[in-house]
Amino acid sequence: MTDTILIFDTTLRDGEQSPGCSMNLEEKLQVAAQLETLGVDIIEAGFAIASPGDFEAVSEVARQAKRATIASLARAAAPDIERAWEAVRHAVAPRIHTFIATSPLHMRVKLNKTPEEVLEAIERSVGLARNLCPDVEWSAEDATRSEPDFLARAIETAIRAGARTINLPDTVGYATPETYGAMFRDMISRVPNADQAIFSTHCHNDLGLAVANTLSAVMAGARQVESTINGIGERAGNAAVEEIAMALKVRHDVMPVRTNIVSTEITRASRLVSAVTGFQVQPNKAIVGANAFAHESGIHQDGMLKDASTYEIMTPESVGVNTSNLVMGKHSGRAAFRQKLEELGYALGDNAFQDAFARFKALADAKKQIFDDDIIALVDDEVLRGHDRIQVREVEIYCGSNGPQRAILTLEVDGEEKTVTARGNGPVDALFNAIRLIVPHDASVLERYEVHAITGGTDAQAEVSVLLSEDGRTARGRGAHHDTMVASARAYVNALNKLLVKRGRAPVAAAG
Numbered sequence: 001m002t003d004t005i006l007i008f009d010t011t012l013r014d015g016e017q018s019p020g021c022s023m024n025l026e027e028k029l030q031v032a033a034q035l036e037t038l039g040v041d042i043i044e045a046g047f048a049i050a051s052p053g054d055f056e057a058v059s060e061v062a063r064q065a066k067r068a069t070i071a072s073l074a075r076a077a078a079p080d081i082e083r084a085w086e087a088v089r090h091a092v093a094p095r096i097h098t099f100i101a102t103s104p105l106h107m108r109v110k111l112n113k114t115p116e117e118v119l120e121a122i123e124r125s126v127g128l129a130r131n132l133c134p135d136v137e138w139s140a141e142d143a144t145r146s147e148p149d150f151l152a153r154a155i156e157t158a159i160r161a162g163a164r165t166i167n168l169p170d171t172v173g174y175a176t177p178e179t180y181g182a183m184f185r186d187m188i189s190r191v192p193n194a195d196q197a198i199f200s201t202h203c204h205n206d207l208g209l210a211v212a213n214t215l216s217a218v219m220a221g222a223r224q225v226e227s228t229i230n231g232i233g234e235r236a237g238n239a240a241v242e243e244i245a246m247a248l249k250v251r252h253d254v255m256p257v258r259t260n261i262v263s264t265e266i267t268r269a270s271r272l273v274s275a276v277t278g279f280q281v282q283p284n285k286a287i288v289g290a291n292a293f294a295h296e297s298g299i300h301q302d303g304m305l306k307d308a309s310t311y312e313i314m315t316p317e318s319v320g321v322n323t324s325n326l327v328m329g330k331h332s333g334r335a336a337f338r339q340k341l342e343e344l345g346y347a348l349g350d351n352a353f354q355d356a357f358a359r360f361k362a363l364a365d366a367k368k369q370i371f372d373d374d375i376i377a378l379v380d381d382e383v384l385r386g387h388d389r390i391q392v393r394e395v396e397i398y399c400g401s402n403g404p405q406r407a408i409l410t411l412e413v414d415g416e417e418k419t420v421t422a423r424g425n426g427p428v429d430a431l432f433n434a435i436r437l438i439v440p441h442d443a444s445v446l447e448r449y450e451v452h453a454i455t456g457g458t459d460a461q462a463e464v465s466v467l468l469s470e471d472g473r474t475a476r477g478r479g480a481h482h483d484t485m486v487a488s489a490r491a492y493v494n495a496l497n498k499l500l501v502k503r504g505r506a507p508v509a510a511a512g
């Protein structure tokens, strides 16, 4: 058995299934490129049959990937599998990932199939996939609630039909490290043709055990792990790739295996995914949270000053956090700004850099002190809306105790500028009414509207988050600006853009 653990990243598929999350084509391509730089071995680029947009995204990622294997998910049905193949066939290394549920509950309630019918479906679907593509992965959805005897027969059938990777997902996050590891040990030892496949983990985090379960399975013989950047994914999310990679690196003494992850690219990947999805990373999140390397208590600070290893088991630099005392202000030039971005883990293309620099200069004119958090908010905001179809151009608000409050708003929609005036019950209502006038979207509901100041001081930038829902789909948007109303318009319009990506995506049954 090799000591290399293959990292299968499903940020673009399972991660993108998070409620409120969606990425457009350009964003997916940016994330895929960073995943390759990060060193992941396999990128699950999407679910090709879900919508024309998903198909296009998987195909483009497949065409642009330089090294990584590109997978598309497919149910155990010919149209899914054929569509998946169409999407990935241009990749340097294509993979079809097909799945069917194997637990009694899912087979009865969801599939309405007998166990024998499921075995037939596995044989047919994996066989078809294998005729199209040399690299086929098969997943036993809800493996952890499946009967071990049946699961073993299902795995044997999939390997006989040509699957070379066998994934045993903890679809509902029900397993514990002990039970999950034991399942792998059991299956690897009892399935007669197990030596012809690589066993893979896929853990959801409903009980907060996804990473622990993944590592337990690795110790039991799994050699591929499925995970997402920042742990995003359905419900409580998936196992976080950065946590798995660093646990294996830092505790190599007790888990003597390796990955191909370039750990210094972790922060960059985390920031990018947070920016394009609008999902903020919680401050105390392991490895990539803002406080992951912060020390505030006096005893800890004292220890750190004497020797950093007293309270740090890995260095910030090892995950790509570079700290410096580079103070930014209105006299800072392009070179200093570029260096600061690098330290903060950003790599922007030329156009994005020029736009971000122009905004930085405008902010530095308006605000006395520029903190790292200001720059992070500004760049995330820039990355977030770079490819949006609807862009905010100008916002003018009339408000105060003598109403009516009104907003004059200019948006650019698919390249064309439109200006309207709208009234409302307060400035935010007036502003959002103006957006609705330019881009009618009656069915949408504003579920949440939150404002927070990025730093202290009355001249702080505001960061606004909104959650919009429409026909059971939700989209999160974020906007930052030193004017709260401009930040509000940017956040709402950002969510609306994400809703546009989701419109037309047929609900796809059962891929948790």
Ligand code: KIV
Binding pocket: 014, 099, 139, 140, 141, 142, 167, 169, 170, 171, 172, 202, 204, 510, 511, 512
């Ligand atoms: O959680 C799950 O079971 C999945 C499979 C479709 C791989 O995401």
Ligand code: ZN
Binding pocket: 014, 169, 171, 202, 204, 234, 511, 512
């Ligand atoms: Zn999943």
